[in-house]
Amino acid sequence: MSTESTEHPEAAALPALPTEGVRRVLCVVAHPDDMEYGTSAAVAAWTGAGIEVTYLLLTRGEAGMAEAPEVVAPLREREQRSACARVGVEDLRYLDHPDGMLEHSLTLRRDIARVIRQVRPELVLTANFEVEAYGSLNQADHRAAGLAAADACRDAANPWVFRELAEREGLAAWEARALLVAGHPAPTHAVAVGEGDIAAAVASLQAHEAYLAHVTGHPAPEEFIPEILREGGAAAGTDHAVVLRVHEV
Numbered sequence: 001m002s003t004e005s006t007e008h009p010e011a012a013a014l015p016a017l018p019t020e021g022v023r024r025v026l027c028v029v030a031h032p033d034d035m036e037y038g039t040s041a042a043v044a045a046w047t048g049a050g051i052e053v054t055y056l057l058l059t060r061g062e063a064g065m066a067e068a069p070e071v072v073a074p075l076r077e078r079e080q081r082s083a084c085a086r087v088g089v090e091d092l093r094y095l096d097h098p099d100g101m102l103e104h105s106l107t108l109r110r111d112i113a114r115v116i117r118q119v120r121p122e123l124v125l126t127a128n129f130e131v132e133a134y135g136s137l138n139q140a141d142h143r144a145a146g147l148a149a150a151d152a153c154r155d156a157a158n159p160w161v162f163r164e165l166a167e168r169e170g171l172a173a174w175e176a177r178a179l180l181v182a183g184h185p186a187p188t189h190a191v192a193v194g195e196g197d198i199a200a201a202v203a204s205l206q207a208h209e210a211y212l213a214h215v216t217g218h219p220a221p222e223e224f225i226p227e228i229l230r231e232g233g234a235a236a237g238t239d240h241a242v243v244l245r246v247h248e249v
Helices: 040-048 069-086 106-119 140-157 195-206 209-214 221-236
Strands: 024-029 052-057 091-094 123-127 178-182 189-192 241-248
Touching: 024 040, 024 106, 024 140, 040 052, 040 069, 040 189, 040 195, 040 241, 052 069, 052 106, 069 091, 069 195, 069 209, 106 140, 123 140, 140 178, 189 221, 195 209, 195 221, 221 241
Parallel strands: 024 052, 024 123, 052 091, 123 178
Antiparallel strands: 178 241, 189 241
16 A cells, blocks of 8 residues: 655545455544544445444543533533444444543553454554644644554554553454544545435534534534535545545554
8 A cells, every 4th residue: 555645736636545455444533523524424435335443532522511521421422422323333432531631651552552453453544643733733632642543553563562462461463554644634545435425424423413512603514524525526536535644554
């Protein structure tokens, strides 16, 4: 799988993400709703093609609303399960690290590496973890989550890192094929999506009803999700697409 971007991206379409032999994809993000801003359209396309997709959320998003965390956490879990159902994801997992205080630490790396070894995915997906992202400074949890996911891919493949995972838990090393980064400003590959995938992606964000009501001035999902995917399609030479930066692990 090539990870090189096209020499003249303004003239050449992004290549399609190779999925031959891909049976499982693990998506690692910080919060409920992080997958739902367009990326879930690719998930819908994958599950529709028979690929198993697991979501690993590092927190329950309990600090993301005005209500007390003990009220918000179960609410956001219910909404996330509904969002997963819209795109065919049956395996939803949480690590229960503290929302808003996620740390890029050995503990977080080990926890993610454990799930990589459990799920044994060919592809691991995370969100943009650059300091500047989405037109502003990236949120702290997003930065910690993406960087830890990137490191954990290598940790999961190295039998001499976190040896207790094998020795105490029976989890042998697992080498994913590639790390995919959604929301990156310099994508290298694209996943073409159809009308059904777009509708599923819109519905997956709409499932976060309480959270969206909490965000002042949030645009309607049906208004901006198709536009994001249309812009991705323009870069990929197709009608609609999710664009990703791909790194071989």
